[in-house]
Amino acid sequence: MEFQKVIKLHLFDLGNPNGRWKCELSNWTGVAYKIPRNLVKTSDDRPELSSPGVYFLFGENEITDKPLVYIGEAENILNRLKQHLDKKDNWYEAIAFISKDNNLNKAHIKYLENQFYSIAKECNRYNIDNSNVPTKSSISEAEQAEMEEFIYNAKILVNVLGHKTFEKLANDSGNSQKTDTIFTISTGSGKAYGMPTSDGFVLLKGSNIHKVSAESLNDVIKKKVEQSRIDGEIKDDILQNDKLFSSSSSAAAFAVGYSISGPQQWKTENGKTLKSFETNK
Numbered sequence: 579m580e581f582q583k584v585i586k587l588h589l590f591d592l593g594n595p596n597g598r599w600k601c602e603l604s605n606w607t608g609v610a611y612k613i614p615r616n617l618v619k620t621s622d623d624r625p626e627l628s629s630p631g632v633y634f635l636f637g638e639n640e641i642t643d644k645p646l647v648y649i650g651e652a653e654n655i656l657n658r659l660k661q662h663l664d665k666k667d668n669w670y671e672a673i674a675f676i677s678k679d680n681n682l683n684k685a686h687i688k689y690l691e692n693q694f695y696s697i698a699k700e701c702n703r704y705n706i707d708n709s710n711v712p713t714k715s716s717i718s719e720a721e722q723a724e725m726e727e728f729i730y731n732a733k734i735l736v737n738v739l740g741h742k743t744f745e746k747l748a749n750d751s752g753n754s755q756k757t758d759t760i761f762t763i764s765t766g767s768g769k770a771y772g773m774p775t776s777d778g779f780v781l782l783k784g785s786n787i788h789k790v791s792a793e794s795l796n797d798v799i800k801k802k803v804e805q806s807r808i809d810g811e812i813k814d815d816i817l818q819n820d821k822l823f824s825s826s827s828s829a830a831a832f833a834v835g836y837s838i839s840g841p842q843q844w845k846t847e848n849g850k851t852l853k854s855f856e857t858n859k
Contacts, residue, residue, distance in 0.1 A: 585738060591617070598624075601735050607679045608728055610735045611655075613672045618659045627656035630683065631676035632690045632732075635662060635669035636741060639705045642809075643802070647743050648707040649695045651687035668707070673739055675732050688715035689725050690732075697729070697744045702819050704743050747780045747820040748773065761844035761852055763830055767815065770833035772826065772844060774852065779826040779840065781833060785817040788835030799831045826852055 584604040591597025598621065599612040613621060621627055633655055635648040646668060652658035655674045662669070675690075676682065682690075692714035698706055717725065733744040760782070762769045768786025772779055791800050806812045811819055823829040826840025841853035 583734065585735070599739070601739060603731050603735060606731050607677050607681070608675055608731055608735075609678055610732070610739065611672075611674045611676075612739050613659070613674065615663070615670050615672070618656075618663060618672065621656055621659075624656070626676060627659075627674065628654050629676040629680060630687050631655045631674055632687055632694060633659065633672055633674040634694075634736065634741070634743065635666065635707070636671045636673070637669040637707070642705060642805070644703065644705045645741075646707050647698060647704040647741070649691060649698060649712065650708075651691040651712070653684060653687075666707075673736060673741070675728075675735075685715040685717050686721065686725055688713060689717050689722070690728065693725070693729055694732075694744065697733075701742075701744055701746050703745070703747065703822070704741075742777065747775065747822050748782060759846060759855065761826075761846055761855075763833060763838075763843050763845070765834050770817075770830075772829050772833075774826065774856070775822075778822050778824050779829045781817060781821045781823060781829045783817055783820050785833055787812050787815050787817055787833055789815055790835065792836035795831060795836050799828060803832060803835075 586602045586604070588600040589595060589597060590600060596614065598614070598617055601610040601612065611624070611627065630653045632649070632651045635650070637646040639646045648666065648669065650658065655676060659672055659674070691712040695706065695708060695712050698704060736743055737745060759773060761772050763772070765786045765788050767789065770785035770787070771782040772785070773782065787803065791803060803812070806821070811817065811821065823832065826844055827838065828840070830838045830840040830843055841856070842851055844852040846855065
């Protein structure tokens with residue numbers, strides 16, 4: 579059973595929204611800190627950041643259209659973030675999690691690091707900047723249950739703080755009715771499948787993708803198709819992973835190979851258009 583959540587935000591740089599944030603979930607001992615890269619060096623005024631925990635470094639991948647994340651753990655979060663100032667220049671913001679009760683040990687944070695890495699890889703929203711798969715530590719069954727609860731709550735706060743790193747594309751609608759509704763469109767040689775979500779439109783894994791793009795196809799979409807073939811996201815004209823688009827029309831054009839109205843052409847198995855579905859008409 580799911581419940582409403584109460585979240586507390588503390589902007590402790592004189593209320594500056596571009597400064598450092600502290601984020602807490604009611605009735606949970608975990609706490610998140612959102613720290614811009616340029617303010618890491620001035621964070622010695624937060625002694626709690628010398629605690630053990632896990633952290634995420636967020637950046638942009640200049641080659642692909644996916645954002646970048648590095649997932650790590652440390653027995654002293656602040657010291658590790660300072661080390662990354664020297665070692666990595668491709669991140670602009672960190673989100674770190676510690677425990678207010680100081681009950682996270684080395685085995686716990688290694689377990690969390692491994693699990694967050696696995697979840698991020700499965701969700702496939704971000705390019706993961708880790709060069710190696712983090713080692714999974716061995717912890718007791720009771721400790722594992724505690725850490726899984728930690729992960730569940732941390733995922734909520736990471737999302738609230740602006741990163742959907744651990745949210746699956748196809749489960750991203752805030753409305754279960756929409757999540758369960760699949761739309762299809764003909765690509766000529768097969769069908770593509772998609773669904774609306776809270777941050778765009780997802781073209782679903784297994785969708786058939788056109789073979790030859792029309793000359794009139796938008797150059798941005800055309801390059802996305804070409805890059806997806808190079809990256810192996812499209813094999814034998816079949817999409818291998820869910821792919822997010824800003825609009826249903828962009829997703830439709832990617833699938834069929836020419837400009838097309840997504841709201842008019844995406845349809846349910848009963849023939850209802852996406853436009854009718856969204857407007858209840």
